[in-house]
Amino acid sequence: MLSLRRKGGQFEIAFVKEEIEILMDLPGQLRQIIENPDFTREAARRLFPLGSEDPEIQLEYMEVSAEEIRTRKLENLDGFAETLLNPRKHFGLRFITLTPEQFEYWLGFLNDMRLLLGSDIGVDSNSWGNDIDWDELEDDTTRVYGYLSYLQQALLDAC
Secondary structure, three states: OOOOEEOEEEEEEEEEEEHHHHHHHHHHHHHHHHOOOOOOOOHHHHOOOOOOOHHHHHHHHHHHHHHHHHHHHHHHHHHHHOOOOOOOOEEEEEEEEOOHHHHHHHHHHHHHHHHHHHHHHHOOOOOOOOOOHHHHOOOHHHHHHHHHHHHHHHHHHOO
């Protein structure tokens, strides 16, 4: 992301072409786990957290809320993916303008995608600090995780 600015009630984000390509590859990865969660995977457990440690209460919680959670996550994913389809091109850059609703889709998608990638690279809330030297990271998943973290923080700071 090269820049992010508020424009009236909307947000305009400037990307280089390669960033858009990376972002376009992500929704498919997340869609698989949302549509067919495998609760033996850490990512599924993070995306669909337990409502209770009590199995009976958990079953009731999942019956009531699982479809609502899935629907919301897919709505965020689809809203995010749709905004990437036709960026405005200018001087080799790609500009995406987000309405407040689309902005929320982005925040939801980025959060879920970071949960998925974070579980794949072993990130948890207790082990990830701000003292990471991103230039030394060579794993693509870790780099994408770091990029999405940066993008999410930039969006939050723009509010």
